[in-house]
Amino acid sequence: HGPYQPHEPGYGLYLPGYSPYDDQIPDPKSRMLAIQNAKAYLLKSSTTSGLNLYDHLANMLTKILDEQPANAVDIIENISKDVKWAQFQKKMDTLRDEHEILPTFEAAEKHKALFLKANGEDEELEEEIGETPLPNVMETAFYFEQAGIGLSKDETYHIFLALKKLISVQPIQTCRFWGKILGLEMNYIIAEVQYHEGEEEEETEEEEVIEEGGTGMGEVEDEDEIEKEDKPLKSTYKPPPVIPKEENGTGANKYVYFVCNEPGKPWVKLPPVTPAQIVCARKIKKFFTGRLDAPVVSFPPFPGNEANYLRAQIARISAGTQISPAGFYQFADEEGDEEEEGEGGRDTYEENQDFQPLSVAEMVNSLSTWVHHIQSILKQGRCVWFNPFQKSEEEEEDEDEEEEKAEEPDELQQEIGPPLLTPLSEDEEMQNIPAWTAQASTNLIPQYAVAILQSNRWPGAYAFASGKKFGNIYFGWGHKYAPENHAPSLPPPVQAEYPRGPEVTETRDPTLEEELAFKAAKEEALAAAEEEEDEEDVEDDEEDEDD
Numbered sequence: 327h328g329p330y331q332p333h334e335p336g337y338g339l340y341l342p343g344y345s346p347y348d349d350q351i352p353d354p355k356s357r358m359l360a361i362q363n364a365k366a367y368l369l370k371s372s373t374t375s376g377l378n379l380y381d382h383l384a385n386m387l388t389k390i391l392d393e394q395p396a397n398a399v400d401i402i403e404n405i406s407k408d409v410k411w412a413q414f415q416k417k418m419d420t421l422r423d424e425h426e427i428l429p430t431f432e433a434a435e436k437h438k439a440l441f442l443k444a445n446g447e448d449e450e451l452e453e454e455i456g457e458t459p460l461p462n463v464m465e466t467a468f469y470f471e472q473a474g475i476g477l478s479k480d481e482t483y484h485i486f487l488a489l490k491k492l493i494s495v496q497p498i499q500t501c502r503f504w505g506k507i508l509g510l511e512m513n514y515i516i517a518e519v520q521y522h523e524g525e526e527e528e529e530t531e532e533e534e535v536i537e538e539g540g541t542g543m544g545e546v547e548d549e550d551e552i553e554k555e556d557k558p559l560k561s562t563y564k565p566p567p568v569i570p571k572e573e574n575g576t577g578a579n580k581y582v583y584f585v586c587n588e589p590g591k592p593w594v595k596l597p598p599v600t601p602a603q604i605v606c607a608r609k610i611k612k613f614f615t616g617r618l619d620a621p622v623v624s625f626p627p628f629p630g631n632e633a634n635y636l637r638a639q640i641a642r643i644s645a646g647t648q649i650s651p652a653g654f655y656q657f658a659d660e661e662g663d664e665e666e667e668g669e670g671g672r673d674t675y676e677e678n679q680d681f682q683p684l685s686v687a688e689m690v691n692s693l694s695t696w697v698h699h700i701q702s703i704l705k706q707g708r709c710v711w712f713n714p715f716q717k718s719e720e721e722e723e724d725e726d727e728e729e730e731k732a733e734e735p736d737e738l739q740q741e742i743g744p745p746l747l748t749p750l751s752e753d754e755e756m757q758n759i760p761a762w763t764a765q766a767s768t769n770l771i772p773q774y775a776v777a778i779l780q781s782n783r784w785p786g787a788y789a790f791a792s793g794k795k796f797g798n799i800y801f802g803w804g805h806k807y808a809p810e811n812h813a814p815s816l817p818p819p820v821q822a823e824y825p826r827g828p829e830v831t832e833t834r835d836p837t838l839e840e841e842l843a844f845k846a847a848k849e850e851a852l853a854a855a856e857e858e859e860d861e862e863d864v865e866d867d868e869e870d871e872d873d
Contacts, residue, residue, distance in 0.1 A: 473776065
């Protein structure tokens with residue numbers, strides 16, 4: 327029942343300063359009618375739970391009078407929740423009670439393996455702490471937390487323990503928490519590592535053996551095809567040359583990346599990235615699903631699955647957002663500058679022991695105090711340019727000079743990207759939007775502030791600097807910022823039909839009448855030819871008789 331109308335009994339009961347038990351009500355019947363209407367309203371059942379307010383209040387008062395808690399008015403909401411919860415309890419009609427597994431218990435079971443110590447781990451802890459490649463994830467998270475960036479403390483600590491498990495299994499020299507890429511179904515937690523020298527070479531040799539075996543099979547097939555003489559025509563089409571991937575430990579494959587969906591799940595190593603995958607990743611924009619074996623349906627077709635696409639995006643993000651304070655790194659030697667610049671620039675550096683950190687105000691006010699310490703990726707998909715038409719000496723000797731002159735393409739111009747340790751002030755803007763936004767973590771206590779940089783080209787990439795400490799991290803969807811909506815490339819135009827003409831047009835099939843007429847004409851021609859032969863034979867016989 328809604329608010330009482332003026333003509334209904336009980337009107338004015340809800341007004342302030344009016345009591346239903348006041349003697350001003352002249353008619354006791356009206357009072358009883360108002361009480362009945364109010365009770366009827368309280369007995370009205372809910373369409374959601376099926377309960378009514380009258381019974382709920384009665385159960386609450388009964389519970390309060392039975393238990394008589396202190397300060398009942400302060401916990402009246404909790405009492406109401408307990409009464410409601412008791413109404414929806416399961417009725418255990420089985421022989422054994424069915425224990426409900428709470429989500430917190432399931433999460434604790436998943437993270438239980440992270441807290442178990444291996445045998446012999448307690449011995450000589452102090453010595454191991456100084457030599458371990460395990461990064462101090464909690465310290466990095468503390469600095470990013472000053473600017474409101476990062477994960478919860480529980481998740482950060484679980485990632486810390488997961489990285490510890492990874493280091494205990496793999497022969498890792500350096501390890502870093504790269505960041506977290508979000509997905510539609512599951513997320514990716516990413517670790518950036520470097521192997522000890524010699525460990526990664528074994529894996530590279532195995533990959534080369536597999537590739538050599540594949541090319542050998544192809545050569546046998548080519549020889550078999552050459553032996554066949556049934557094909558008079560040979561295709562003159564030559565596919566574009568394949569750009570080889572950069573070797574492990576160099577360029578876009580300088581680091582190795584491991585991923586997992588949640589801390590506690592097994593780490594999975596991502597494959598090396600190829601130039602074709604990077605070039606195609608720049609043309610598409612796909613959300614991650616969280617499943618590494620998921621196909622990437624796009625146009626142009628992506629050469630690989632989601633694991634390869636994830637690796638390509640990690641390479642692109644790292645090349646554009648991994649930064650450090652200027653002067654923290656320096657080149658090892660200065661003698662081979664000219665030679666290395668001719669080959670595409672330097673790719674190695676070392677930590678500067680004499681580095682003097684700048685103040686937070688200087689690092690926030692000028693982007694020239696920050697530099698990129700990861701090589702940029704060229705349009706070719708590599709960090710170091712590769713000439714696909716450059717042939718070795720053996721290939722040049724085998725091929726004829728005439729064919730080379732006829733089929734030799736135009737010389738490609740070498741791509742040269744920005745050199746290593748380039749200041750951020752040289753980064754291009756995006757339609758009057760700066761590539762980076764710098765700010766201090768706080769303006770209230772500037773002497774303890776931290777310099778924070780945010781990438782506008784790759785939303786979700788951040789960097790901090792405080793004294794001689796700095797760090798990079800990424801939290802996002804793995805997409806590059808686009809001032810305009812993403813427009814996928816159109817498919818190529820449909821191929822034109824082959825030109826028609828009398829030379830290539832097939833003759834139409836003859837009709838029955840034409841076939842019969844052709845057959846009759848053929849028989850007449852044969853009969854005429856036979857008559858001519860008979861006449862010639864008769865003439866020859868007559869000449870012989872005359873002789």
